[in-house]
Amino acid sequence: MTDLADELQTSTESKHMTSHSGERTVIGSCPLDCPDGCSWVVTVSDEGRATRLRGNPDHPFTAGGLCKKVNPWLKMAEDPARLLQPLRRVRPKGERSANRFDDFVPISWDEAMAEIAARFTDIIDSSGPAAIWPFAGTGNVGFVQGGALPVGSRLWNHLGVSKHFLTICSVSGHIGLSYTVGTATGMDPEDVVDAGAVLIWGSNTLVANQHWWPFVEKAADGGAPILVIDPLRTRTAARADLHLAPRPGTDGALALGLCRALIDREAIDSEFIETYTEGFDEFARSLREWDLARVADVCGLPIGELNQLVDLLCEPAHRPLAVKLGQGMQRHAFGGQASRVVSCLPALTGSYPLDGRPAGGGLVYSTHAPYKINTPLAAGRHLGERPRALAMTNLAANLLELNDPPVEALFVHGANPVVSNPDTERVRQGLSRPDLFCVVAEIYLTETTDYADIVLPSTMQHEQWEVNDSFAHMYLNLNQPAVEPPGECVPHTEMFRRLARAMDLDEPELYATDTELVAALIDTDEYRAAGVTLESWKRTGWVRAPAAGRPYRPFGDGFPTESGRFEFVSSRAERDGHGRLPNYRPPTEAGSGDVDVYDLVAIGSDWHINSVFAGTQVVIGRTDAPTISLHPDDAERDGISDGDRIVVFNDRGSFAAVAAVNHQARTGVAATTKGWWGMGVNNTVAERDSDMGRGAVFHDNRVRIRVAAEPDQG
Ligand SMILES: Nc1nc2c(c(=O)[nH]1)N[C@H]1C(S)=C(S)[C@@H](COP(=O)(O)OP(=O)(O)OC[C@H]3O[C@@H](n4cnc5c(=O)[nH]c(N)nc54)[C@H](O)[C@@H]3O)O[C@H]1N2
Ligand SMILES: Nc1nc2c(c(=O)[nH]1)N[C@H]1C(S)=C(S)[C@@H](COP(=O)(O)OP(=O)(O)OC[C@H]3O[C@@H](n4cnc5c(=O)[nH]c(N)nc54)[C@H](O)[C@@H]3O)O[C@H]1N2
Ligand code: SF4
Numbered sequence: 001m002t003d004l005a006d007e008l009q010t011s012t013e014s015k016h017m018t019s020h021s022g023e024r025t026v027i028g029s030c031p032l033d034c035p036d037g038c039s040w041v042v043t044v045s046d047e048g049r050a051t052r053l054r055g056n057p058d059h060p061f062t063a064g065g066l067c068k069k070v071n072p073w074l075k076m077a078e079d080p081a082r083l084l085q086p087l088r089r090v091r092p093k094g095e096r097s098a099n100r101f102d103d104f105v106p107i108s109w110d111e112a113m114a115e116i117a118a119r120f121t122d123i124i125d126s127s128g129p130a131a132i133w134p135f136a137g138t139g140n141v142g143f144v145q146g147g148a149l150p151v152g153s154r155l156w157n158h159l160g161v162s163k164h165f166l167t168i169c170s171v172s173g174h175i176g177l178s179y180t181v182g183t184a185t186g187m188d189p190e191d192v193v194d195a196g197a198v199l200i201w202g203s204n205t206l207v208a209n210q211h212w213w214p215f216v217e218k219a220a221d222g223g224a225p226i227l228v229i230d231p232l233r234t235r236t237a238a239r240a241d242l243h244l245a246p247r248p249g250t251d252g253a254l255a256l257g258l259c260r261a262l263i264d265r266e267a268i269d270s271e272f273i274e275t276y277t278e279g280f281d282e283f284a285r286s287l288r289e290w291d292l293a294r295v296a297d298v299c300g301l302p303i304g305e306l307n308q309l310v311d312l313l314c315e316p317a318h319r320p321l322a323v324k325l326g327q328g329m330q331r332h333a334f335g336g337q338a339s340r341v342v343s344c345l346p347a348l349t350g351s352y353p354l355d356g357r358p359a360g361g362g363l364v365y366s367t368h369a370p371y372k373i374n375t376p377l378a379a380g381r382h383l384g385e386r387p388r389a390l391a392m393t394n395l396a397a398n399l400l401e402l403n404d405p406p407v408e409a410l411f412v413h414g415a416n417p418v419v420s421n422p423d424t425e426r427v428r429q430g431l432s433r434p435d436l437f438c439v440v441a442e443i444y445l446t447e448t449t450d451y452a453d454i455v456l457p458s459t460m461q462h463e464q465w466e467v468n469d470s471f472a473h474m475y476l477n478l479n480q481p482a483v484e485p486p487g488e489c490v491p492h493t494e495m496f497r498r499l500a501r502a503m504d505l506d507e508p509e510l511y512a513t514d515t516e517l518v519a520a521l522i523d524t525d526e527y528r529a530a531g532v533t534l535e536s537w538k539r540t541g542w543v544r545a546p547a548a549g550r551p552y553r554p555f556g557d558g559f560p561t562e563s564g565r566f567e568f569v570s571s572r573a574e575r576d577g578h579g580r581l582p583n584y585r586p587p588t589e590a591g592s593g594d595v596d597v598y599d600l601v602a603i604g605s606d607w608h609i610n611s612v613f614a615g616t617q618v619v620i621g622r623t624d625a626p627t628i629s630l631h632p633d634d635a636e637r638d639g640i641s642d643g644d645r646i647v648v649f650n651d652r653g654s655f656a657a658v659a660a661v662n663h664q665a666r667t668g669v670a671a672t673t674k675g676w677w678g679m680g681v682n683n684t685v686a687e688r689d690s691d692m693g694r695g696a697v698f699h700d701n702r703v704r705i706r707v708a709a710e711p712d713q714g
C-alpha cells in the first residue's frame, strides 16, 4: 500500500462524469450499516441497465469513492444466486440441499401473500397480534425500506404486533452516553480536523469508518497525535502515534485511571467543569482507587505505556480532545458503563464544542441528533399501540422460552440471525420449532432462510426509493431507483402494501406510495425552512441536516441531561440501577488474563459488512478463508503453529478454523472477523444482555483453542 487511496481502497476514478449518448446517471446512497453513509452515482445505459456505480464526487463525506465491499455491488446484484421470485419451503426446516433452491418451490406473489395473510389472521385470532414479531436487521438501515424506522411500521402499528428493538449493534453505548452527555451525538466528525489530539477507542476506523480517516489525517497534519486503544493491532492501530492494547472489556478501568491522572496532574479545564458540569468533586473523590498501577494490573498494560498516554493527554497543545468511541468496546457485559466513563475525558479537558468554545473536540459515536426527520408520521405511530417489545439480541430466548403469547410468527428482513446473532445453536433450535411460521425477505438464500417457510425476493438499493442517514456525518441521503427490479423482486414497502390488501385492511395510510413515505420524512418545519423539497433533494441526492449548523454546536450552551449540564453524577443512572457515578465492573468472561483461555474478538472484515454478500461468488472469489490470529507466545504455549487447523470451543459450541500466528492480537486474545457464512463464530457467543439496553456481548467471550485432530485416513 503506497498512498491513502490504496489504503482506503476506494475508487480513485476521475471526478468528471462522462456521458455517452442515451446514458444517464442517477444519484443514490449505500444502504449498509456503515457509519460512512456514502452517496453514490449509478450510470444507466440507454437499454435501462446499470453499468457503473461510483462514489458521488459532490458529497462532502463520500468525496467520490465507495469501498472495496461495495465497488462490486452491480455484479452482486446479478449473482446467479439472487432471489427472483417468492418461494415456499418443501423440506424440513434446517435441512439444506447442496443447492438451496432445491429446498423450495417457486410460488406466485398472490399465493405467497394469501398464505401469509391467512396464517397471520389465524394467529391474531387465536393468540393476539403480539404473537407476531417483525424482525428487522441491519442489512439495509434506511428509513423507507430498511431497519431504521423500520419499514412496515404502519402495518405493524395498525395490527398491534410485538415491537422490535434493534439491540444488536450499538444500544449500550447510546444509553451509557445518555447518562453523562445526554445524547450520543457529541460533535460533528468533520470538525475533527481542528482537534488537538484524536483518541480512537475501540474502533477500527480505517476499515469500519474509512471515509472519516482523511479528516483524522488532517488533524494529524496539524500536529494532533493519533492515539488508539484496542486489544488488537488493527490497521488503524498500526497507523497510530501510540497504541495501547488492554485486555478486552477493561476499558472502564483504563478510562477511570486516565480521568484520575488528568485530575492529579491538573491537566483539566476548571472553568469548563465549573460552568458546564455536575458532580465533579464527587467523581474526583471516587477515582482515588484508580492509580495507574492498578489500571496496569486490571488492563494488562505496561505502566510505561500508560504514562506515555497520560503525558500526551496532559499536553496543553493537545486540546481540544476528540474521542472516537467505536461500537467494539461496548459489546461487553459492562459496555454501557465503559462508554459512560470514556465520555468524561472530553468533559474534564473542556473539549465538548459548546457555544463560543473552539470546535474540533468532543465525542464521536453517533450523529443521529440533528437529522430530526418526521419518523412518527412516516411510521404511522398514531395508527395503533404495540404493547410488547422484543429485543433482537434475545431471539433464541424469545423463541424458546416466551409465553403469553409465545412468538408464533416471524417476519424477517435485512437480518441473518443464524450468522449474526449470538448463540447460534439455540437460535437454530428456536427457528426449528415446527409451529413457528417464518417469512424471510431476502436478496439471497442464506443460513437463515434454511428455516423459512416462505421467502420473498427483495429489491436492492439501486432498484428502490430509500432515505439513509449516517452515523459519522450529518447529511441525509436520498436514494432514487436507477433501474427496474429483476424478476419478481419488489421493495419491502410494496410487500407490506400487498400484505395489507391480502388481509383486507382498509386503512388508507397503509397504502402510501414510496415517494409519499419519502416526503413524510422531511415533512417538518426545519426542512421546509431550509427549502428542502423532494425535487431539490433529487438533484443533489443529499442535504445537510438543517439542525447541523457550522461549526456544529450539538447542545448550544448546555447539555441535554436532566440538569442541563454534563453529569459526572447522574440521579437517573442511579434510579436505573447503574450507579450514581461512572464506574467499572469486570467483564463476565473476557479480560481475566487466565492462562489457556482466549478472549475471542470477531470484528468487521475488510471484504463485507456483517454477513451481507459474504456468501456471494464475488466475495468468495476475492477472499481467503478467515483465520484466527493468535499471539506467538500463546501459540507456542498451546503447541499451535501458523496454518494449523484448529478448533475453537467453549461450553456453548465450537467451530473449526485455521490459525494465523502473528502480532495482531495481544496475549490472551484470539482475533477473527465476523459475518462469514458457515464459519460459526457465534456458536461460542452467549445470548446474554449487556448492562444497558439489552445489547449483545459479542466480544465478552471466553474460548479454548486446540489443534484439530487429523482427519481419519481410513
Ligand atoms: N461475533 C460477532 N457477531 C456480530 C458482531 C460482532 O462484532 N461480532 N456485530 C454485530 C453487529 S454490529 C451487527 S449490526 C449485526 C448484524 O446482523 P444482522 O442485522 O442480522 O445483519 P447481517 O447478518 O448482515 O444480515 C443482513 C441480511 O440482510 C440481507 N440484505 C441485505 N440488503 C438487503 C435488502 O435490501 N433487503 C433485504 N430484504 N435483505 C437484505 C443480506 O443478504 C443479509 O442476509 O451482527 C452482529 N454480529
Ligand atoms: N469493513 C467493514 N466495515 C464495517 C462493518 C464490517 O463488518 N466490515 N460493520 C459495520 C457495523 S455493523 C458496525 S456497528 C461498525 C462497527 O465498527 P467498529 O466500531 O469499528 O466495531 P468493531 O468492528 O466491532 O470493533 C472495533 C474495534 O473494537 C475493538 N475491541 C473489541 N473489544 C474491545 C474492548 O473491549 N476494548 C477496546 N478498547 N476495543 C475493543 C476490536 O478489536 C476492533 O478493532 O462498523 C461498520 N463497518
Ligand atoms: S459500506 Fe460504507 S464505505 Fe462502503 S459504500 Fe457503503 S457507506 Fe460507503
Ligand SMILES: [Mo]
Pocket (backbone or CB within 6 Å): 033, 138, 168, 169, 170, 327
Ligand atoms: Mo452494527
